[in-house]
Amino acid sequence: MNDIFLRACRGEKTLPVPVWFMRQAGRYLPQYQEIRGKADFLTMCKTPELAAEVTLQPVDLLGVDAAILFSDILIPLEAMGAELAFKEGRGPVITPPVRSWDEFSALHSIDPIKDVPFVLDTIKLLRKELSGKVPLIGFAGAPFTLATYLIEGGTTKSFVNIKKMLFSQPDLFRAVMNLITDVTISYLSAQIDAGAQAIQLFDTWGGILTRQDFRDGALVYARRIFNSLREKGVPMIYFVYDGGHLLDFVRLSGADVIALDWRTDIEKALVPLGKDAVVQGNLDPCLLFLPEERLRERIAEILRQGLLARAHIFNLGHGVLPEIPPEKVKLAIDIIHELSS
Ligand code: CP3
Secondary structure, eight states: OOOHHHHHHTTOOOSSOOBOOTTOSSTTSHHHHHHHTTSOHHHHHHOHHHHHHHHHHHHHHHOOSOEEOSOOTTHHHHHTTOEEEEETTTEEEEESOOOSHHHHHTOOOOOHHHHOHHHHHHHHHHHHHHTTSSOEEEEEEOHHHHHHHHHHSBOOSSOHHHHHHHHHOHHHHHHHHHHHHHHHHHHHHHHHHHTOSEEEEEETTGGGSOHHHHIIIIIHHHHHHHHHHGGGOOOEEEEETTOGGGHHHHGGGOOSEEEOOTTSOHHHHHHHHOTTOEEEEEEOGGGGGSOHHHHHHHHHHHHHHHTTSSEEEEEESSOOOTTSOHHHHHHHHHHHHHHTO
């Protein structure tokens, strides 16, 4: 099996450097659009045959070194009793937003086997279909990011409702965070038991916080997840988007791999992270619009910096955008493999 991704996660410098891309399955691929034309996004997530099929598309079409489960970080919120919808052009919407003890009391813990069987069935199906070709990554949202969607009721620019709760109702904030943390531990644990060979925790909104508030209001919960799952023995990746100012705290999370967005050069990130860190990242997805020669230079520079870390897994600094031509995504993956062989 192609195990360069797992070996790099464990701290080995590999030839070539492994590569996978966040949102490698998605709307930029015509093959995804074809299936998406027949089923809405949540139906795709909840139908193991469809979710497995789109998970495998980038493995077959692009030659990535890892597959990532096709699902969404918001799936467990629905299982906890929140109403979740994806509205065209508006992104996810949660009703009602959770802003009081009353609304909180309508939420409950989950039993993954009963409440999200489709996720576990997708993983089992994928392990069969991948038959060892590349490893399968499972994932979840980090508690602070999930709490943001739950409390804001969807996407936000100001984050005023979650910050208001953090500062004016700290007991309620802690109760929400602890419930989400417990749910996430059992959710990821069930994914690993079903066959996920690594896991990534996505903290898309952790970076909106000051250092102190990230440490006390986000990191402690992410840390509890990594500490609880360590005994499972699979590599754990932590991605804090826009978290350049937080890296000395992120280092304390207990994750095996730290994923970086494009704002912080790997070389600079290794100062707060330490040279023994294993890093993942960090090409700006929009650099995929560059002409080939310029793209090659930018990839070479990231590979050069990656060599300064204990080990490096190549990725984008955020997800592939729907506007990016699939040929460019494939080209980037080929260049990464060629230059690091
Ligand atoms: O990376 C992968 O290929 C695996 C699948 C995956 C999706 N979402 C599929 C998806 C993963 C790992 C996610 C994580 C996710 N979901 C995050 C964290 C990562 C990040 O992007 O910062 C967040 C914040 C979400 C929440 C979410 N899901 C939003 C805000 C949206 C709407 C925005 C958009 O791009 O439409 C989604 C929808 C979503 N999740 C799509 C996909 C393929 C698009 C669905 C479609 O319309 O076909």
